[in-house]
Amino acid sequence: MFAPEIAVIWLHVAVFQLPGLRCEANYLQFAIGWTWDRKPVVDHEKINVTISPGPDHSKYTVDVKFSGPILKRDPQPDDAQKGAPYPWITEYECAQAFFANEEGRYLQVIMDPYGSYQILLHDGYRAEKSYLRAASSLKANGSWWEGKLTIPVTYFPPRVTKFNAAAEHGQPLGNRSFEVLHPQDPDKHPYPDAHVVQYFQTINFYEVCPGNREAEYSMYWLDVMSAGSSITVSVAYLIVIEVAVKCVGRILS
Numbered sequence: 001m002f003a004p005e006i007a008v009i010w011l012h013v014a015v016f017q018l019p020g021l022r023c024e025a026n027y028l029q030f031a032i033g034w035t036w037d038r039k040p041v042v043d044h045e046k047i048n049v050t051i052s053p054g055p056d057h058s059k060y061t062v063d064v065k066f067s068g069p070i071l072k073r074d075p076q077p078d079d080a081q082k083g084a085p086y087p088w089i090t091e092y093e094c095a096q097a098f099f100a101n102e103e104g105r106y107l108q109v110i111m112d113p114y115g116s117y118q119i120l121l122h123d124g125y126r127a128e129k130s131y132l133r134a135a136s137s138l139k140a141n142g143s144w145w146e147g148k149l150t151i152p153v154t155y156f157p158p159r160v161t162k163f164n165a166a167a168e169h170g171q172p173l174g175n176r177s178f179e180v181l182h183p184q185d186p187d188k189h190p191y192p193d194a195h196v197v198q199y200f201q202t203i204n205f206y207e208v209c210p211g212n213r214e215a216e217y218s219m220y221w222l223d224v225m226s227a228g229s230s231i232t233v234s235v236a237y238l239i240v241i242e243v244a245v246k247c248v249g250r251i252l253s
């Protein structure tokens, strides 16, 4: 007996499920297992970062998911909102992911266990210029969280090759834990700083976002980069003016 529903189900499996499965195979997962100064994290379960194609199979978005224990060594920020950017997020418990290209430009994605986030574009070391929004979701109980941000591909710099991830928690500042995927050399950089791109390591980002290989700088990046060059231009003008003033001063004296 021919059952059309079964044929429809099979067609559905063939057409829709298989690309889904292929996507599942395309995720990258990292466990944040080191303190910033190269000691293994042993006092709690590691915080993980998982990068996978977004719901549209990474044509337009990439999912960045943080999961791990809620350590509760910080108060919960009372002015932060679930699902919204929060500018002071790094003063509380949070996890971060950094995506850099060979030109030293990088995207920083931060989320906390209560569902607020921060997304920053850096035109070089800590040259943050843009506060962007993304769709987010949070699953959490009292002790474990899983937060996901669906990041538009246009937020990533083109040709991402390097990656690092970090998690921080604990107050006061002197008693704060800074944990990373790839630790820094504490002799060369004696303070915790997850922005030093030289410690990032290779990521096969094109596996989850093939379009990034051929991408151009998006309008978000062009905006950030032109803001940078206008600052450079004004600094150059100031130097010219200062030199001119000194010359005039010498001539007059």
Ligand SMILES: *[C@@H]1O[C@H](CO)[C@@H](O)[C@H](O)[C@H]1NC(C)=O
Pocket (backbone or CB within 6 Å): 029, 030, 031, 048, 067
């Ligand atoms: C975290 O990531 C590591 C490395 O991929 C994996 O072995 C581990 O099972 C993950 N833990 C959880 C809770 O997902």
Ligand SMILES: *[C@@H]1O[C@H](CO)[C@@H](O)[C@H](O)[C@H]1NC(C)=O
Pocket (backbone or CB within 6 Å): 141, 142, 143, 144
């Ligand atoms: C919270 O969720 C985690 C992971 O699913 C589970 O291991 C843990 O037992 C849960 N804790 C509570 C208090 O429900």
Ligand SMILES: *[C@@H]1O[C@H](CO)[C@@H](O)[C@H](O)[C@H]1NC(C)=O
Pocket (backbone or CB within 6 Å): 073, 170, 171, 172, 175
């Ligand atoms: C520092 O943090 C630890 C938890 O890692 C805590 O047990 C300790 O009381 C804290 N010390 C201070 C001075 O806050």
